[in-house]
Amino acid sequence: MRLNLNLNLDLNPSLDLNPSLDLNIAQIVKVTLISGMISLTMVMPSLAETVAAPAHIEDKLYRKALYSYFTGDFGEALNQINLNRQRFNSQSSRSRLFEAGLQVTVGLHHQATESLQYLKVNQAVSLVNNTDESRTNTSPKELKLLTLLQLAEQQIQQGDTTTAKQTLSQITEVSNAYNDQYQILNQLAYWPKPPVLSAITSREDSDEKTSNRQSFSDAYIKLNQALLHMEQGEFERAKPKLTEIKNTLWLPPAKTFWHLLFNPFSDDNNRDFSEKLNDERIQQQAVNDYAQLLLAQMYVKQKRYEAAYYELKDFPQDSPYTESALFIFAFSAQKIKQYTMSLKLFSVIKERFPYSNLGWQASLLLAGQVVDQMSLEEAMTSYQNAERLYQQRLTELADFQQVFSTSDDLLTFSPKKENFPLSENKVETATNLSMPFFTNNVYLTDSVWLQKALLDNELQAHFQALVELDLITTHLKGQQQKNLWLKDTLALNSKRKAKVVEAQQQADYRAIIAQLNDKKQSIAKIVADAELAQQSTVFANQAEEQWLKRIKASKQAITLIDGNRNIDEYQGRVKRIEGVLTWQLQQSFPVRLWQHKKLLKEIDQLLLQAEQQRNRFVVLKDSAPVLSDLAERIEKSATGIKTQLINVTKLRGMTSHKIQENVQQFVDNQRVVLEAHLLTSRHEMAAVLESMAKFDKRIERQLAPNFQNKGSL
Amino acid sequence: MNMNIYSSSVIARVNKSLVLSVCVLFLSLAMSVKSFGGEPESSTTNGTLSTQLEDIKKQVLKLNRDLFILEEDLLFPASTQVAVFVSVDVGRFFKIDSVELKINDKNVAGFLYTERQRKALEKGGIQQVYLGNLKEGKHQLTAIFTGFDGEGRSTKRAVTHQFEKDDDVVMIELKVEDNESSYRAKVRVEEWVL
Numbered sequence: 006m007r008l009n010l011n012l013n014l015d016l017n018p019s020l021d022l023n024p025s026l027d028l029n030i031a032q033i034v035k036v037t038l039i040s041g042m043i044s045l046t047m048v049m050p051s052l053a054e055t056v057a058a059p060a061h062i063e064d065k066l067y068r069k070a071l072y073s074y075f076t077g078d079f080g081e082a083l084n085q086i087n088l089n090r091q092r093f094n095s096q097s098s099r100s101r102l103f104e105a106g107l108q109v110t111v112g113l114h115h116q117a118t119e120s121l122q123y124l125k126v127n128q129a130v131s132l133v134n135n136t137d138e139s140r141t142n143t144s145p146k147e148l149k150l151l152t153l154l155q156l157a158e159q160q161i162q163q164g165d166t167t168t169a170k171q172t173l174s175q176i177t178e179v180s181n182a183y184n185d186q187y188q189i190l191n192q193l194a195y196w197p198k199p200p201v202l203s204a205i206t207s208r209e210d211s212d213e214k215t216s217n218r219q220s221f222s223d224a225y226i227k228l229n230q231a232l233l234h235m236e237q238g239e240f241e242r243a244k245p246k247l248t249e250i251k252n253t254l255w256l257p258p259a260k261t262f263w264h265l266l267f268n269p270f271s272d273d274n275n276r277d278f279s280e281k282l283n284d285e286r287i288q289q290q291a292v293n294d295y296a297q298l299l300l301a302q303m304y305v306k307q308k309r310y311e312a313a314y315y316e317l318k319d320f321p322q323d324s325p326y327t328e329s330a331l332f333i334f335a336f337s338a339q340k341i342k343q344y345t346m347s348l349k350l351f352s353v354i355k356e357r358f359p360y361s362n363l364g365w366q367a368s369l370l371l372a373g374q375v376v377d378q379m380s381l382e383e384a385m386t387s388y389q390n391a392e393r394l395y396q397q398r399l400t401e402l403a404d405f406q407q408v409f410s411t412s413d414d415l416l417t418f419s420p421k422k423e424n425f426p427l428s429e430n431k432v433e434t435a436t437n438l439s440m441p442f443f444t445n446n447v448y449l450t451d452s453v454w455l456q457k458a459l460l461d462n463e464l465q466a467h468f469q470a471l472v473e474l475d476l477i478t479t480h481l482k483g484q485q486q487k488n489l490w491l492k493d494t495l496a497l498n499s500k501r502k503a504k505v506v507e508a509q510q511q512a513d514y515r516a517i518i519a520q521l522n523d524k525k526q527s528i529a530k531i532v533a534d535a536e537l538a539q540q541s542t543v544f545a546n547q548a549e550e551q552w553l554k555r556i557k558a559s560k561q562a563i564t565l566i567d568g569n570r571n572i573d574e575y576q577g578r579v580k581r582i583e584g585v586l587t588w589q590l591q592q593s594f595p596v597r598l599w600q601h602k603k604l605l606k607e608i609d610q611l612l613l614q615a616e617q618q619r620n621r622f623v624v625l626k627d628s629a630p631v632l633s634d635l636a637e638r639i640e641k642s643a644t645g646i647k648t649q650l651i652n653v654t655k656l657r658g659m660t661s662h663k664i665q666e667n668v669q670q671f672v673d674n675q676r677v678v679l680e681a682h683l684l685t686s687r688h689e690m691a692a693v694l695e696s697m698a699k700f701d702k703r704i705e706r707q708l709a710p711n712f713q714n715k716g717s718l
Numbered sequence: 719m720n721m722n723i724y725s726s727s728v729i730a731r732v733n734k735s736l737v738l739s740v741c742v743l744f745l746s747l748a749m750s751v752k753s754f755g756g757e758p759e760s761s762t763t764n765g766t767l768s769t770q771l772e773d774i775k776k777q778v779l780k781l782n783r784d785l786f787i788l789e790e791d792l793l794f795p796a797s798t799q800v801a802v803f804v805s806v807d808v809g810r811f812f813k814i815d816s817v818e819l820k821i822n823d824k825n826v827a828g829f830l831y832t833e834r835q836r837k838a839l840e841k842g843g844i845q846q847v848y849l850g851n852l853k854e855g856k857h858q859l860t861a862i863f864t865g866f867d868g869e870g871r872s873t874k875r876a877v878t879h880q881f882e883k884d885d886d887v888v889m890i891e892l893k894v895e896d897n898e899s900s901y902r903a904k905v906r907v908e909e910w911v912l
Contacts, residue, residue: 062910065844065891068805072843076835080779087783093912113779115772470771477778484785491788498792638788645781649774656770663767 015242033243064097083107098124101682105155114159121156150183157190169194179204187224192229193285196238224255224292231299248294255289263393294324301333310340332363365682368394380488381697388690395683405454406672415661416471421449447473467664474657485646492639498631506626514619518612525608541590544597556583798851799887802889805838807895812840813866814894819848820860826850852883861892863905877905
């Protein structure tokens with residue numbers, strides 16, 4: 006008996022029990038089904054379920070967010086934290102605190118407060134270890150303290166000092182690392198009253214504190230205290246504090262990861278050493294200068310002009326407080342009759358700060374001094390100059406108001422070139438960060454009046470809001486495009502799915518698999534029979550089969566010529582050949598039997614896999630809701646984007662209106678100031694004219710007797 | 719001369735010109751807190767606008783997240799998703815410069831690190847360097863890292879990892895770790911188990 010293993014299937018038209026052919030069949034079955042499966046999986050994605058992540062995975066997901074934070078992509082970090090919670094139910098206190106910090110950084114203060122409130126309620130949760138040293142140090146106790154401090158800070162920022170006081174009163178113990186922050190927050194919450202510091206300072210790190218005593222935080226605390234003393238007229242208490250601040254070399258405080266995170270202006274992570282050093286130097290100078298200026302202010306309040314004068318004598322020229330210091334210095338000089346000096350100083354102020362209130366005041370003070378020191382004509386000229394200045398400023402102010410109020414887009418009103426990354430190239434910005442509407446850049450303008458108006462924090466915040474709203478619009482438009490692309494992708498996938506399903510339906514894979522199974526079983530039976538009967542010819546290969554055929558044909562030929570010839574020799578030769586062939590087949594029989602058994606096992610496995618894949622295919626094919634769910638979500642996103650675009654437009658209008666109001670108010674205030682100065686200058690001019698008239702009359706009187714005498718003569 | 723206004727403007731100027739630390743911000747905040755009391759109407763309007771802006775930001779963030787998830791669900795479903803991450807432990811003996819990834823001998827991703835990104839890794843961050851789709855079965859991941867050793871010499875580290883993709887997401891972390899005993903860095907592979 007010989008084995009003919011031609012299965013006659015479409016997929017595998019011929020099947021010999023040859024290993025390579027067997028595998029081909031198996032591969033065809035496998036590839037066909039798997040490709041169907043893959044394409045179907047691509048078009049019908051299984052939705053990820055929310056599962057609670059084990060602690061080590063939580064840590065890794067958290068560190069994924071950290072990477073984005075450290076690379077400066079705060080939006081991505083925030084997204085990651087949200088995703089961790091949504092996808093993996095990752096809710097650790099550390100993540101929540103990190104989220105709150107990020108929310109502060111990107112200006113989501115209400116959300117940050119909510120996150121911190123959540124933390125406050127769930128304070129008992131301990132933290133998981135982390136590789137970063139600065140983070141491993143955070144204990145649950147520290148976390149509680151940190152939460153309360155940040156919560157109070159948020160409340161103060163929102164102007165809710167009453168709640169901030171309540172939050173701060175819950176702090177019973179404060180570690181030295183956070184003591185400065187605790188004190189400053191208390192000062193702010195209770196301002197202008199003295200702060201109530203009810204918490205005790207933990208002793209564990211008192212040595213550390215001693216070494217860190219001269220930090221900037223101490224300087225700020227003392228500055229606030231000195232300001233409070235000055236407000237309350239306690240100058241003697243303010244003086245030593247200000248003197249100490251002025252003369253001390255303050256050091257930057259040691260900052261923990263959390264300190265840096267919750268400080269929206271801190272980019273310590275992104276600066277190199279020289280930049281940090283330069284910042285520290287500027288900050289050091291600013292603190293010392295400010296204390297010096299406050300001291301001088303205090304002396305002026307006490308009418309100790311000489312002390313104020315000498316205090317500011319060596320004040321640096323490139324300080325941010327130069328304008329104020331220069332004014333007080335000139336004012337004090339005038340008061341102590343250092344007229345030459347004050348005259349020069351007032352002239353400098355007038356020239357250097359032509360649009361500042363102090364500059365305007367300087368013009369009047371200068372003219373006043375000319376009255377006392379020089380001739381009435383010169384005084385008159387000075388007042389006329391002052392008058393011209395005020396009139397000119399009033400005209401400029403009116404022009405500014407007119408142009409500004411008719412400006413359609415306030416961001417295009419005389420912007421500085423530095424703003425362009427925020428406006429013209431905002432698309433580029435949008436692609437750089439995952440949350441491009443977050444920016445620390447301050448809006449800058451070339452208009453001197455707007456520059457002055459922008460000194461008002463509220464107006465600056467409104468302009469910042471406009472910039473952010475424009476960035477949000479650009480971002481939303483980008484998201485709209487993305488959503489459309491997703492919609493198209495889904496539509497394409499739906500088509501692909503239909504095609505795949507159709508193609509799969511044309512072939513009845515269940516029947517094919519069943520047929521293959523039958524064939525396999527029949528082969529298995531042949532193999533088993535051959536093993537039982539030790540029939541080696543079953544496993545003959547093609548050449549051997551040819552030989553067997555030829556032997557058979559030869560035998561038939563011999564039978565035909567039997568009787569006509571002597572066939573003994575022929576029979577002998579055929580027998581010898583048959584014997585050799587049989588011997589060869591018997592020799593290879595065990596090996597071939599084993600090979601075929603192995604192949605049968607493999608086919609078994611492949612058929613099983615094919616059956617499993619077919620079943621999964623059926624499941625996926627019928628899971629239409631997944632696609633419709635995606636389509637629904639895309640629609641929902643489209644609606645959401647549209648709604649937000651409308652909201653942004655509305656808010657932009659409101660903000661622009663508010664800016665117009667604020668600028669109008671600013672213009673009115675400036676006009677009042679200028680008109681007051683103008684009026685004063687005119688009054689003074691009238692006084693000078695009067696003096697001049699009196700002087701003329703006096704001259705006249707002096708000259709008149711002579712004239713009368715001459716007349717009488 | 720009004721001293722209070724005077725100091726308030728000075729502080730505002732400091733904030734604009736120097737952007738000092740948060741503590742100086744506190745000082746200006748003290749002033750603004752003070753001014754809140756004087757102008758309740760203004761602060762209320764301001765508060766409303768800022769609240770609305772915050773609300774929009776919050777909604778946009780939510781939209782971003784939803785779109786991100788939607789995109790991932792559509793393009794990288796869990797049944798075929800494979801993600802590869804890179805982390806650095808300490809990084810004293812190997813300053814990472816670039817990484818090249820191959821899956822089944824096919825280049826799938828490459829990344830050149832900036833100083834800031836390298837520092838982010840050294841501070842404990844984990845970077846997702848690849849996200850793709852793979853069919854079920856056995857696969858081979860090869861990662862080649864280039865960088866600089868402790869003495870600044872250019873050096874390479876490579877690792878090969880066999881993994882099996884099944885129905886769940888496969889997440890593989892390539893950890894560049896310092897080996898204190900050999901003063902060399904090695905790359906260890908960890909498959910995340912969800």
